Amino acid sequence: MMEDIHIQARNLYKTYYPALSFGQTFKSWFAYSSTPAGQNALSDISLEIPRGAAVGLIGPNGAGKSTLIKIIVGVLRPTSGQIIVANRVPYKDRMRHVADLGVVFGQRTQLWWDLPVIDSFRLLKDIYDLSNNAYVDSLDELVALLKLEPILKKPVRQLSLGQRMRAEFAAALIHRPSLLILDEPTIGLDALAKQAIRGFIKHNLRNRGTTLLLTTHDMQDVEEMTDSLYLIGKGRILSKGTLADLRARFFPDRILDVEFNELPDLNTLPKGLRIDNISGNNVSFSLSKSAVSSKSIIPSLYAQYDIISLRFGYQSAEEVVRTFYEEHEA
Ligand SMILES: Nc1ncnc2c1ncn2[C@@H]1O[C@H](COP(=O)(O)OP(=O)(O)OP(=O)(O)O)[C@@H](O)[C@H]1O
Numbered sequence: 259m260m261e262d263i264h265i266q267a268r269n270l271y272k273t274y275y276p277a278l279s280f281g282q283t284f285k286s287w288f289a290y291s292s293t294p295a296g297q298n299a300l301s302d303i304s305l306e307i308p309r310g311a312a313v314g315l316i317g318p319n320g321a322g323k324s325t326l327i328k329i330i331v332g333v334l335r336p337t338s339g340q341i342i343v344a345n346r347v348p349y350k351d352r353m354r355h356v357a358d359l360g361v362v363f364g365q366r367t368q369l370w371w372d373l374p375v376i377d378s379f380r381l382l383k384d385i386y387d388l389s390n391n392a393y394v395d396s397l398d399e400l401v402a403l404l405k406l407e408p409i410l411k412k413p414v415r416q417l418s419l420g421q422r423m424r425a426e427f428a429a430a431l432i433h434r435p436s437l438l439i440l441d442e443p444t445i446g447l448d449a450l451a452k453q454a455i456r457g458f459i460k461h462n463l464r465n466r467g468t469t470l471l472l473t474t475h476d477m478q479d480v481e482e483m484t485d486s487l488y489l490i491g492k493g494r495i496l497s498k499g500t501l502a503d504l505r506a507r508f509f510p511d512r513i514l515d516v517e518f519n520e521l522p523d524l525n526t527l528p529k530g531l532r533i534d535n536i537s538g539n540n541v542s543f544s545l546s547k548s549a550v551s552s553k554s555i556i557p558s559l560y561a562q563y564d565i566i567s568l569r570f571g572y573q574s575a576e577e578v579v580r581t582f583y584e585e586h587e588a
Contacts, residue, residue: 264437264469265307265330270339272300272325272493299325300336301493309436312459312470314480316579317490323473326490327441330471331361343437357386360430364442367422368429369414375425376410379432386433393432400428403462405454420451427458438463440472444479456482477575489582496586501575508581509573511544514555519564528558545570 273296300322307313315323328334329341332348332355341348348355361368369378383393401407404424409417417425423443430438444452460482463470472484480487481501489497489504497504514531518539527533527543535542545555559565 262309263306264309264311264344265305265471266340266342267303267305267326267329268340270300270303270326270329270341271298271337272322272329272334273298273337298493300329303339303493303495305488305495305498307469307471309469310467311486312464312484313472314484314487315471315473315490316475316477316480316487317496318583321490322493323490324441325493327439327471327473331359331439332356357433358435358437360433360435360438362423362426362430362438362440362443364423364440364445367414367426369422369425371415372413374411374413375406375417378414378425378429382429382432388433392434396432396434397428400431403458404428419446420448420454423447423451423455424458427455431463435468437469437471440470440474440483442474442476443472444474444476452476452478459483477579480579481575489579491583491586497582501578504582505572505575505578508578508585511546513571513573514543514545515569515571516541516543516559516563517566517568519566522563526562528555528562531555539566 275296303322303326315326317323325334329336330343330348332343332352335349343355344358346355369375370381373381379393379397388396401410404427406424406428409421409425412421414422414425427443444455447455456479459470470483472479474480486498486500487504488495511532513534518541521536521539521541524533524541530546532544532546533541534544556568559568
C-alpha cells in the first residue's frame with residue numbers, strides 16, 4: 259500500500275527582499291538591474307511527511323524553520339517550488355486548510371487576552387463552525403486531559419505561562435485537526451510544565467494518528483515527542499532520519515557511569531572500556547558496542563571493584579545534534 263503523505267514540499271525556495279523606500283523603488287525602475295538582492299531563507303527544500311508521523315524540524319537561529327512552518331501553515335507563499343498539505347496548497351486554499359490544522363506558537367497566543375479561557379474556546383467553536391455536540395465532546399476531553407477546569411473562568415492575562423500553554427493546546431485542538439504544528443511549545447516553561455505538555459502529546463495525541471510537526475531548540479522535546487527529524491541549516495535540509503541514526507553515526511559507543519565506593523586503580527580495566535571522565539568517585543566510561551556486551555561487563559566490574567551504582571546510557575540528544583552542526587560547519 260502506498261504511504262499516505264500529509265505534507266509534501268518540492269524544491270521550495272523563499273527569498274526575502276528588503277523593503278525599499280519610495281526613492282529606492284523609483285530609482286530601481288531606471289537601474290540596469292531592477293531586481294534588488296534578496297536573501298534566500300529557504301533553498302531547495304524537499305520533504306515528505308507521512309500522515310500520523312511526528313517530525314522535528316531543528317536548526318540554529320536563522321536556519322529557516324519558521325519560514326518553512328509559515329509556508330506549511332499557509333501564511334507565506336514560497337518564491338518557487340511546490341507545497342502540498344493534505345492535497346491542498348496551503349496559501350491558496352486557506353479556509354479549508356486551517357479547518358484541519360492546529361498551531362501552537364510558544365511565543366505568541368491565539369487566546370483572547372482579556373477574556374476568560376472558556377470564552378476563547380466558545381469563539382473558536384464559532385470560527386470553526388463546530389456543532390454543539392462536537393464542541394462539547396472535544397472540550398470535555400481536552401479539559402480533562404489538560405487539567406483546565408480550575409482556569410476556565412480566569413482571564414488569559416492572569417494565567418501562569420504553564421497554564422496558558424495548556425490552554426493554547428486545547429485551543430489548537432478543539433476542532434480535532436489532523437495536523438498539529440508546534441513552534442517552540444515548551445519555551446520558558448519549568449520542568450514540570452514541560453513534562454505536562456510532553457506527556458499530553460506522547461500519551462494522548464500520538465495514538466490518534468494526528469500528524470505532528472515540531473520546531474524547537476529543546477532536544478528533550480525532540481526526543482520525547484517526535485520519531486524522526488530534519489536537520490536544517492542556512493535554509494537547506496542537511497540531514498534527515500531518527501535521533502538513533504544520528505547517535506549511531508556520531509557516538510557508536512555506549513556510556514557507562516559508575517560510582518565507586520573509593521576511586522580504585524583503573525589500570526587493569528576489562529577490555530573494551532575507555533575512561534572518558536573522572537569526577538570524585540564517579541567515572542564515565544565509553545563502552546564500544548562491538549567489543550563488549552553489557553551482560554559480561556557488569557559481573558566482571560562487580561567482581562573487580564567496590565561499586566555503589568552503575569548506569570548505562572547514551573550520549574544526550576543535545577550533544578549529538580551539537581556535534582552534527584559542529585562537523586557540518588567544519
Ligand atoms: N520577514 C522577513 N524579512 C526578511 N528576512 C527575514 C524575514 N523573516 C525571516 N527572515 C530571514 O530569513 C532567515 C530565516 O529565518 P527564520 O525565522 O525562518 O529562521 P528560524 O530557523 O526560524 O530561526 P529561529 O530559530 O531564530 O526562530 C533569517 O536569516 C532571517 O533573518
